[in-house]
Each structure stands twice: as structure tokens, then as C-alpha cells.
Amino acid sequence: xxxxxxxxxxxxxxxxxxxxxxxxxxxxxxxxxxxxxxxxxxxxxxxxxxxxxxxxxxxxxxxxxxxxxxxxxxxxxxxxxxxxxxxxxxxxxxxxxxxxxxxxxxxxxxxxxxxxxxxxxxxxxxxxxxxxxxxxxxxxxxxxxxxxxxxxxxxxxxxxxxxxxxxxxxxxxxxxxxxxxxxxxxxxxxxxxxxxxxxxxxxxxxxxxxxxxxxxxxxxxxxxxxxxxxxxxxxxxxxxxxxxxxxxxxxxxxxxxxxxxxxxxxxxxxxxxxxxxxxxxxxxxxxxxxxxxxxxxxxxxxxxxxxxxxxxxxxxxxxxxxxxxxxxxxxxxxxxxxxxxxxxxxxxxxxxxxxxxxxxxxxxxxxxxxxxxxxxxxxxxxxxxxxxxxxxxxxxxxxxxxxxxxxxxxxxxxxxxxxxxxxxxxxxxxxxxxxxxxxxxxxxxxxxxxxxxxxxxxxxxxxxxxxxxxxxxxxxxxxxxxxxxxxxxxxxxxxxxxxxxxxxxxxxxxxxxxxxxxxxxxxxxxxxxxxxxxxxxxxxxxxxxxxxxxxxxxxxxxxxxxxxxxxxxxxxxxxxxxxxxxxxxxxxxxxxxxxxxxxxxxxxxxxxxxxxxxxxxxxxxxxxxxxxxxxxxxxxxxxxxxxxxxxxxxxxxxxxxxxxxxxxxxxxxxxxxxxxxxxxxxxxxxxxxxxxxxxxxxxxxxxxxxxxxxxxxxxxxxxxxxxxxxxxxxxxxxxxxxxxxxxxxxxxxxxxxxxxxxxxxxxxxxxxxxxxxxxxxxxxxxxxxxxxxxxxxxxxxxxxxxxxxxxxxxxxxxxxxxxxxxxxxxxxx
Ligand SMILES: [Zn+2]
Ligand SMILES: [Zn+2]
Numbered sequence: 001x002x003x004x005x006x007x008x009x010x011x012x013x014x015x016x017x018x019x020x021x022x023x024x025x026x027x028x029x030x031x032x033x034x035x036x037x038x039x040x041x042x043x044x045x046x047x048x049x050x051x052x053x054x055x056x057x058x059x060x061x062x063x064x065x066x067x068x069x070x071x072x073x074x075x076x077x078x079x080x081x082x083x084x085x086x087x088x089x090x091x092x093x094x095x096x097x098x099x100x101x102x103x104x105x106x107x108x109x110x111x112x113x114x115x116x117x118x119x120x121x122x123x124x125x126x127x128x129x130x131x132x133x134x135x136x137x138x139x140x141x142x143x144x145x146x147x148x149x150x151x152x153x154x155x156x157x158x159x160x161x162x163x164x165x166x167x168x169x170x171x172x173x174x175x176x177x178x179x180x181x182x183x184x185x186x187x188x189x190x191x192x193x194x195x196x197x198x199x200x201x202x203x204x205x206x207x208x209x210x211x212x213x214x215x216x217x218x219x220x221x222x223x224x225x226x227x228x229x230x231x232x233x234x235x236x237x238x239x240x241x242x243x244x245x246x247x248x249x250x251x252x253x254x255x256x257x258x259x260x261x262x263x264x265x266x267x268x269x270x271x272x273x274x275x276x277x278x279x280x281x282x283x284x285x286x287x288x289x290x291x292x293x294x295x296x297x298x299x300x301x302x303x304x305x306x307x308x309x310x311x312x313x314x315x316x317x318x319x320x321x322x323x324x325x326x327x328x329x330x331x332x333x334x335x336x337x338x339x340x341x342x343x344x345x346x347x348x349x350x351x352x353x354x355x356x357x358x359x360x361x362x363x364x365x366x367x368x369x370x371x372x373x374x375x376x377x378x379x380x381x382x383x384x385x386x387x388x389x390x391x392x393x394x395x396x397x398x399x400x401x402x403x404x405x406x407x408x409x410x411x412x413x414x415x416x417x418x419x420x421x422x423x424x425x426x427x428x429x430x431x432x433x434x435x436x437x438x439x440x441x442x443x444x445x446x447x448x449x450x451x452x453x454x455x456x457x458x459x460x461x462x463x464x465x466x467x468x469x470x471x472x473x474x475x476x477x478x479x480x481x482x483x484x485x486x487x488x489x490x491x492x493x494x495x496x497x498x499x500x501x502x503x504x505x506x507x508x509x510x511x512x513x514x515x516x517x518x519x520x521x522x523x524x525x526x527x528x529x530x531x532x533x534x535x536x537x538x539x540x541x542x543x544x545x546x547x548x549x550x551x552x553x554x555x556x557x558x559x560x561x562x563x564x565x566x567x568x569x570x571x572x573x574x575x576x577x578x579x580x581x582x583x584x585x586x587x588x589x590x591x592x593x594x595x596x597x598x599x600x601x602x603x604x605x606x607x608x609x610x611x612x613x614x615x616x617x618x619x620x621x622x623x624x625x626x627x628x629x630x631x632x633x634x635x636x637x638x639x640x641x642x643x644x645x646x647x648x649x650x651x652x653x654x655x656x657x658x659x660x661x662x663x664x665x666x667x668x669x670x671x672x673x674x675x676x677x678x679x680x681x682x683x684x685x686x687x688x689x690x691x692x693x694x695x696x697x698x699x700x701x702x703x704x705x706x707x708x709x710x711x712x713x714x715x716x717x718x719x720x721x722x723x724x725x726x727x728x729x730x731x732x733x734x735x736x737x738x739x740x741x742x743x744x745x746x747x748x749x750x751x752x753x754x755x756x757x758x759x760x761x762x763x764x765x766x767x768x769x770x771x772x773x774x775x776x777x778x779x780x781x782x783x784x785x786x787x788x789x790x791x792x793x794x795x796x797x798x799x800x801x802x803x804x805x806x807x808x809x810x811x812x813x814x815x816x817x818x819x820x821x822x823x824x825x826x827x828x829x
Contacts, residue, residue, distance in 0.1 A: 020045075020067035022076060025053055026109035027062040028176065030427075030816040032101075032806075034065050034108065036072040037079045045079060048087030048094050050116075052080045063089060063112040088116055088388070092442050093405065099438055105802055105821045106428030114428055115403040117371070117380040126175040127201045128189065130167035134197035138164045139568065141545070158743050158782060159184040160192055165546065165781065167198060169566045181426070183817055216245050216258065217268045228253040229261055236267065245269065296328050299470045303332045306446040307341070307410050314437060316462040317450040318713070319472030320481065321682025322646070325450045328472075329413050330363050332448070333394055337367060341410035342393040346432055348419035349373065349398050350643050353621045357396075364394045371397030371404065399424060399432040402439065409443040412436045416643075418455035418675055423826050431824055433458075452682060453675040456724065459717050460731040475686075482653070482684040482691030484709040488700045501588050501596055506654045506694045510597075513652045514604055514633055518689065520652040522597070522636045523680045525660070527610040528552035528561065528589035533572065537580030542572060548779040553585050554612065555592070565781045593656065594636050601634070609637030642680035648687030653680055655695045662699050665776050666828050667729045670704040674716050677708035728768065730824070734795040736802060737825035739775065741783040741818055751814050752786035758808050759788065764801050767792040776829040789828060799823070 023045050024034040037053050045051050045064045052061050054077050061083060089097065089112065097115055101108040130138075141161060162182040167173060173181075175189070192198045218241040221233050231253055236243055248258055261267040292300065299317055306313045319325040333343040347356070352372045360368045369383045369392035386392040388405045395404040399422055402412075414422070414433045422432040433449060440447035449458050449467065462469040475481065487503045496504070506522075513520045530553040533542040542551050544562035551560040553571060560569045574581050588596075594608045607623050614620045620640065626632045628647050635641060635650075658676055661669050677695065685691020697705050707716035725732045740755060742748040752772035759769045771788035778785060792798040802821055809819050 021069045022067070022072070023051070023064050023079065024066040024068070025051060025062040025079070026065050026107075026112050027053070027055055027060050028107075028109045028113040029055070029060075030107055030110070030180070032105075032107050035062075036076050038076040039067075040078045043079060043082050044085075045082045046084065046087055048089040048091070049082065049084035050088060050118075051082050053077070054080060062109055063116075065094070065108070088118070088405070090405070090407075092439075093403065095442060096403075096435070096439050100428055100430050100435060103799070104428050104430055104823045105799065105806065106430075111428045111430075114400065114424070114430075117377070117384050117400065127172040128163075128167060128175065128178055128193075128198050129170075129172040129201070130164060131196055131199050133195070134164050134192075135168065137197055138168060155744075156188065156191075159188050160197070161546075162743075162782060163189065163192060164197065165565055165567065172201065180817070183815075215242055215270045216248055217242055217270050218266070219268050220266050223264070223266065228257045232257050232261065233266065292327065292331075293324065293472075293474065293476065295472045295474065296324055299328050299472060300331050302468065302470055303328070303411070303446060303448060304335055307332070307336060308339075311444050312441045313446050314440070314461070314467035315446065315448045315470055316454055316458050316467045317448055317470050317472070318454055318459075318462075319450065319452060320475060320711070321452045321679065322475040322479065322686050323452075323472035324476045325415070325452075325472060329415065329448070329450065330359075332411060332413070334363060336410045337364065337394060339410075341408045342395070342406035343411040343413070344395045344397075344401060344404050344406060344409065344436075345413045346401055346415065346422070346436060347396065347398060348416045348643070349421035350620065350640060351416065351419075352396070352398055353624075355621060360394070360396055367392055368394045368396060369404070371395065371401040373398060402432045402435050409439070409445045411446050411448070412440045413448045413450065415450050417449040417451050417458055418453055420826050423824075427820075429820075429822050429825075431826075434824070453678045453713070456671055456717065456720060457731045460721065479685060479688075480690050481711050482681055482693045484681060484693040484695055484711075486700050486705065486709055487694060487696045489696050489698050492696075501593065501656060502600065502654075503694070503696050506656075506696060507600060509652055509692065509694055510601065510634070510654065514601060518651040519627060519630075519632070519647070519649040520634050520654065521641050521650055521680070521683055522593065522634065522654040522656060523639070523641055523658055524588065524590050524593045524636065524656040525638050525658055525676065526587075526589045527563070527591065527612055527638050529555035529591040529595075530585035531587040531589055532585075533560070534584050534586055535575035535578065535580055536582035536584055538575060538578040540575065540577045542569075542576065545569075546779070546782045548777055552589060555595075557612075564777070588657075590636055590638055597634060597636060604633040605631065606634045606636065607632040609635060609640050611638070611640075613637075614640065639676055639680075642676060642683065646686055647683065650683055651685055651687075651689045651691050653684040653691065653693045655680060655693065655697075657696065659697045659699045659702065659705055662702055662704065664829070667724070667727065668826065670702070670720060670723075673702075674704040674708050674720075677705065678711070678713075681708065681711075728791050728793075733791040733793055734798045734823075735825060736790045736798060737820075737822040737828055738771075738788040738790065738802070738805070739785055739820040739822065740772070740787065740814075741780075741785045741820065743782045743784070745784045748784035748786055751809075751812075751818065752788075754812055754814070755788070755805065755809060755819075758805065762801070762804070764797070766794055766797050767801055787828075 020039055022036050023039055024036050026034045039045060047064050047067055050061050050063055052059055059080060093115060097111045098108060100106065101111045163178065163184055166178065166182050193200045216236060218233065218236040221237060225233060232248060232251065235251065249255060258267065262269060303315060317325060329345055333345065336343040357370055369387050371380060371383050384405065387395055390407060393406060395401055395406060414436050417433045424430055437447050461467050487505050489503065492500050492503050510520050532550050533553055542560060543549065544551050544565060544567050546565045546567050547562055549562065549564055551562050551569065554561050558571060560571055572583055575583055590608060590610045594606055597606055607626060609623050624647065627635050630649060655677065659673055661673050681693045684693055695709060699705055703719050724730065729735065740748060740752040742751065756772040768791045769788055772786045775785040775787045790798060806819065810816065
């Protein structure tokens with residue numbers, strides 16, 4: 001892999017491709033195989049490059065995995081075009097892709113597609129979006145629909161609502177993604193376009209232009225032009241012959257016009273390095289200018305030594321909240337840059353705010369590329385090309401940045417490695433932290449996993465000396481960790497005679513902070529106003545028509561919302577089942593908490609941070625800035641407020657019902673609760689004044705609550721590891737969740753029964769199979785769901801069994817999309 005001169009490799013690829021008659025192509029389809037095509041004269045595909053091929057009446061782009069002369073048994077079709085003259089996936093990334101396909105049992109074509117953020121460059125790009133009529137249809141269906149009626153809805157209509165639901169949560173979606181997510185035929189989509197429920201766009205031409213990208217250069221204005229072409233050429237001429245393609249596309253001419261001019265040679269598209277949007281916020285003092293503590297210095301020099309050793313090693317950087325991990329990351333990355341290598345820093349979804357981007361820009365200037373889900377396809381492709389060309393060697397991004405095509409990778413950092421956003425919840429269901437470790441191994445690089453609350457898996461690996469454990473035990477400038485006081489809410493109930501949301505103690509502490517001009521945060525990890533609507537006459541609760549879960553009342557937007565599928569319905573005045581008027585709204589969400597606090601502290605300026613108030617990264621940043629600038633006294637919100645930001649004025653954190661997860665049937669519930677409590681407690685007292693935490697709980701004896709209150713990480717991990725070991729749960733076993741789903745209940749039951757009988761009569765020594773059982777949420781997004789949980793001390797055995805199970809399922813004609821295999825599943829719900 002390493003060490004081979006690029007020039008020699010290119011030469012070998014040229015000779016090899018010159019001779020090859022056939023090529024094997026991995027396509028993004030749910031089949032575990034590559035497809036063989038003939039290479040017509042004149043085309044020279046390369047291994048690791050993309051080609052365009054015909055596949056079942058479609059044209060599809062796939063990655064060449066092999067070139068050869070072995071004639072296949074069936075007649076091979078010709079490839080249509082070569083999209084890349086040099087590999088977009090180098091040998092190492094190809095190897096990584098194959099490892100992912102194998103480890104997570106995912107089709108390799110799907111894996112490659114995930115690794116290449118180049119959807120903007122696919123030749124044929126049909127995209128769909130929901131229209132106003134579609135929104136209305138979705139809304140009306142919600143008003144008339146009871147779940148009993150939904151069961152009798154014809155299949156075609158169910159399919160249509162799957163599409164509407166999917167699009168309602170997104171802007172525009174490409175046809176391939178939409179069809180694979182909703183499993184509908186093209187004719188259903190065509191019918192919906194006719195009904196004007198969805199809009200269809202052909203983005204092929206604009207995307208084609210985006211491929212080499214950016215600037216249109218006028219070459220000649222001669223020749224016959226139609227009105228549209230004339231308008232475009234005149235505009236270009238008037239702007240000095242050069243104009244951004246984006247600007248031209250905003251003109252009122254068909255999008256194909258530019259493509260036609262390019263084909264005729266009148267306009268050329270030139271690539272121009274585009275910067276990325278930098279935060280308008282004023283730069284903060286560089287993190288690298290601060291004095292490093294002794295522990296920070298030790299961690300940094302350990303990482304630097306590892307990098308210069310030039311072989312794989314792993315580090316778990318366990319630093320308490322506020323101990324300065326980020327400064328260590330940036331210093332380590334800068335020393336990699338100085339020695340000519342590349343580094344990748346992964347951050348959780350919400351962690352990559354404009355302020356963080358600005359920090360990075362300040363330290364690395366033009367050398368940094370930023371990849372996150374807020375980028376358009378085009379922007380992402382641009383960043384990808386900058387990295388591939390070697391003009392950006394420092395990469396920062398969310399999950400998929402683990403695939404950044406950097407050369408000379410020396411350092412891979414995963415910040416907040418326990419964050420669940422690193423696990424992709426669609427195929428391939430990879431965990432970016434684990435992929436980062438594997439990639440570092442392949443590249444002989446150093447991997448650093450950083451966290452204030454490491455995952456059980458990583459802590460276990462460190463204890464077994466797979467990783468070096470580096471500790472940052474103190475906060476910067478020796479600031480103390482906050483004092484935590486537990487309030488037993490059962491006792492509070494007994495003493496006050498009613499169910500309280502805010503305990504007397506928490507109210508008193510908030511009041512004291514407000515009087516002193518200090519700030520407070522209150523966490524309630526549930527958004528909306530009331531989580532349950534119940535009929536007191538017949539006892540039924542209002543459920544989503546697509547999912548077996550209660551709908552949440554959102555008071556300000558005046559509607560009921562399903563937090564699982566996004567489905568909305570009007571607020572009921574009478575019970576949907578019995579018509580009674582005794583409809584009660586129960587429980588408290590963050591919206592109601594905000595209202596309660598307003599009532600208790602009318603003078604306080606209160607902000608709220610949850611998915612209803614935060615639409616994008618900017619909103620998140622704005623709320624935190626307001627707090628930082630002292631424009632807010634009190635911030636309430638969901639787990640979003642617990643994420644690693646640094647607000648110095650906050651001296652009190654109240655935790656309301658953060659332990660409700662402890663009641664869930666999930667073996668990771670204690671770990672998640674401990675992590676959340678620790679993270680949110682860490683927001684208190686990061687400035688000069690010591691912080692305090694009030695932890696309200698109904699589970700005051702639970703060890704997750706007790707250890708979090710004492711900041712006792714080791715105590716919690718040791719206890720939790722014992723529990724996992726008894727129960728044969730990870731990290732003591734490899735675990736997979738196999739979910740069987742269908743929007744038809746009989747089908748879901750029949751398929752899971754078929755697989756259940758197969759598991760029973762198949763020998764699987766050393767593997768425990770639990771199920772089939774109804775999933776904790778038995779109906780989700782219109783699918784009925786049954787599942788199996790498989791556990792084994794041997795990952796090889798587990799994956800072998802899963803592979804034969806999938807083969808059997810396909811033999812039994814169970815569609816591959818309906819059997820979801822989630823290796824190392826984070827959620828068993
Ligand atoms: Zn009722
Ligand atoms: Zn729902």
C-alpha cells in the first residue's frame with residue numbers, strides 16, 4: 001500500500017487497463033456482488049475510478065473494482081462512459097471500503113457511494129421534492145386517519161405516504177436515495193408527479209457543469225444562437241467573459257442552455273478554487289496561544305512521538321469537561337502539517353459550529369477543508385476535490401469525513417468518540433470511530449479517541465492496552481468540577497403533595513443566580529409541550545398513524561407531532577376513539593418548561609435550545625452567543641445544551657428528568673444517562689465562579705446517577721463492565737440487531753417466523769440468538785417491525801451466521817431491504 005511511487009502506480013494502472021477486456025463494477029444496489037461489463041475499444045477505465053453503465057433499464061455510476069480478461073458466463077454489456085481517468089478511491093480507501101462491506105454486511109457498491117461525496121457528479125440526477133399539494137394531502141390524511149383505517153389502505157396509497165413522509169423532512173432528494181429509502185416503483189413516483197403532490201427536477205445538466213465546476217468562460221460569441229443562448233452569452237460578455245456558473249443558473253433560461261453552449265465550444269467551464277463560508281463571528285483568541293498544562297503537554301508529546309514513529313497506535317484521551325482537549329488536537333494537527341502529512345479531525349454532528357470553523361481557519365488558513373451535512377452536494381464535492389488535489393491537508397468534518405481522500409495520513413482524531421451521531425442509521429451502518437481506527441491501521445497512522453465520557457468499548461480497549469490511556473484530570477486553570485446535589489423527586493412529591501417539574505431546591509438556586517446576575521441552564525431531554533395526550537373517558541392515547549408511539553403536543557405551532565416520523569396532526573378537541581371531551585395533556589417537554597420558568601421568574605430573559613428552535617447550525621450558535629454575551633439569564637433545552645461549548649457565566653445547571661432513559665429496555669441506557677449527566681454537569685462553572693448542579697431524579701439510588709453525581713468515571717465503568725460481562729453484552733461480545741420490517745403486518749410476522757425457524761434448525765455454536773420478538777417500537781414509519789438480537793464472543797462466527805441468514809432470506813424471496821442487519825447496533829428499539 002504505502003511506499004509505492006505514485007508515478008509507477010499510474011503506469012501500472014495504464015498498462016493494466018490497456019489490456020483489460022472486462023471490468024467488474026460495484027453498483028449502489030442492494031446486492032452483495034460486483035457486475036461484469038465489457039470495455040469497448042477506446043475506453044480506459046481504471047480501478048478505483050467511476051464508470052457509467054447500463055443496469056436494469058437505468059444508467060448508473062459505479063466504481064471499478066477489477067479489470068480482467070475473464071469472459072463471464074452471461075453476455076456482458078458495454079460500459080457507457082469512463083467518468084474518472086484516475087482513481088477517486090486509492091488502494092487504501094478501496095481496502096477500507098471492502099473491510100466495511102465485510103464487517104457491516106453491506107453491499108460494497110453502497111459503501112463506495114457513501115465514501116464518495118460526488119453525487120453532484122452523477123450523469124443522470126433526477127431529484128424530487130414535496131409540493132404544497134403534497135403537504136396538504138399528508139395533513140388531511142392525518143386528520144382522517146385512525147390506525148385501524150390505515151391498515152386497510154391499499155398498498156399503492158401506503159407507498160405514496162411513505163414518499164410524502166420522507167420528502168416532508170427533507171429539501172430535495174435524488175431518485176436513487178428516495179427509492180431505496182421508500183421502496184416505491186418509478187410508476188408510483190410518476191403518478192404522484194401527475195397528482196402534483198411532488199415535483200420532479202432533472203438536475204443532470206447543472207450537475208454536469210458542477211463537475212469540473214464553477215466559472216463559465218466565454219470563448220466565442222459567433223454563430224447562430226437562440227434567444228436563451230443569446231441571453232446567456234450576452235450576460236457573460238457583459239461581465240467581462242467570466243461568471244460563476246451558479247449566477248448563470250439563477251437566470252431565467254433553461255438549465256440546459258449552458259450545457260449546449262459548452263458542447264458547441266462557445267463557453268468553457270473552468271475550475272476555480274472556492275473558499276468555504278467562514279463564520280462572520282469575530283475570531284476568538286487562538287487556542288494555541290493559551291498556556292498548556294502539564295497534562296496537556298504530556299498528551300501532546302505522546303501523540304507527536306506516535307506520529308513520528310510512523311506506525312499504527314491508538315490513544316484514548318480521557319479529559320474531564322473543560323480540560324482543554326481541543327487545544328491538544330489542534331497542536332497535534334499543526335505539527336503533522338509542519339512535517340508534510342495530513343490529519344483528519346472528526347466531530348459530532350452538532351459540534352461543528354461556525355465558531356469552530358473559524359477557529360480552524362485561524363490556525364490552518366487555506367490548508368483546512370470542512371465537511372459536514374449542511375453543505376450542498378456541490379460544496380461537498382468541491383471540498384472533496386480540494387482534499388484530493390492535496391491543497392487542503394487538514395480535514396475537519398462529521399461522520400463521513402472519515403473517508404476524506406487525504407494522502408499521507410498521519411493522524412486521525414475522533415472527538416467525543418462516544419457520540420451516537422458517528423453511527424450511520426442507514427446502509428452501510430458503519431461507526432465512524434471504528435472505521436477511523438481501521439483506517440489509521442491501514443495507513444500506519446495514530447488514532448486519538450477523545451472524550452470526557454468515553455464509551456464502554458473504548459475504555460475497555462484502553463484497559464486491555466489496545467490503546468494508551470492519556471488523562472487530562474483537571475480543568476484548565478485548576479477550576480474545580482461542579483458540586484452536584486441530588487433531589488429525590490419522590491420525596492418532593494410526598495412533601496409538597498403534588499407532582500413537581502421544578503423542585504423547591506432548584507427554584508431557590510435559580511433565584512439566587514438571577515439575583516447575583518449569574519446564569520443558569522436547565523436540561524429536560526424531551527422537546528415539545530406535552531408528550532402524551534390521554535382520554536380520561538376511554539383511556540386511549542393519541543398515537544401517530546404511522547408509528548406505535550404517542551404524539552407530542554407542540555403548543556406554539558399548535559399541532560401534534562410524531563417525533564419519530566415527523567407526521568403532524570391537528571390538536572384534538574375530543575377523543576378520536578370515543579368522542580369524549582375529557583382529553584388531557586400530560587407530562588412536560590422543553591416548551592412547557594420554558595413557559596413554567598417564565599411564570600416563576602417573570603423578569604428573567606429565557607432562551608430555549610432544542611430541535612424546534614434550532615433549524616440550523618447558525619441558530620445553535622446564535623443562542624449560545626446570546627448566552628455568552630449575557631443577553632440571556634436562563635437557557636432551557638434538550639441534550640443540545642449539554643454539548644461541549646464553553647460559556648463562562650453559567651454557574652448553575654439544573655437537570656430535570658434526564659434519567660427517564662433509565663426506564664427504557666436498552667442495555668446502553670445506564671451508559672447514556674451517565675454520559676448525558678456528566679456532559680451537562682460539565683457546563684457549570686467553566687469561568688471564575690465555581691459551578692453547582694441540581695440533579696432531580698426518580699432513580700436516586702441508580703448507580704448511573706450516583707457515580708455521575710460524584711464525577712466518579714472509574715467507579716461507573718467498573719460497575720457497568722461487570723454488568724455487561726454477566727449479560728454477555730458488548731464489549732464482552734459482538735452484537736447485531738436483525739430487524740425484519742414490512743408495512744404489511746402478516747408479511748412482517750411471516751418473514752420473521754421463517755427466519756426464526758431457520759435460526760432454530762441451523763447450528764450456531766457460540767452464538768446466542770434472541771427472538772423473533774416484536775421491536776420495542778412495534779410500528780415505525782408505517783412498517784411493522786420484528787427483531788432478533790445476536791450475541792457472540794466471536795465476531796467471525798457471528799458474521800458468518802448473518803451471511804448465511806441473508807443468503808437464506810434471499811432464497812426465500814424476502815427482499816434485502818426488508819431485513820436490516822445492524823452490526824454493533826447502538827439502539828435495540
Ligand atoms: Zn376516548
Ligand atoms: Zn410517526
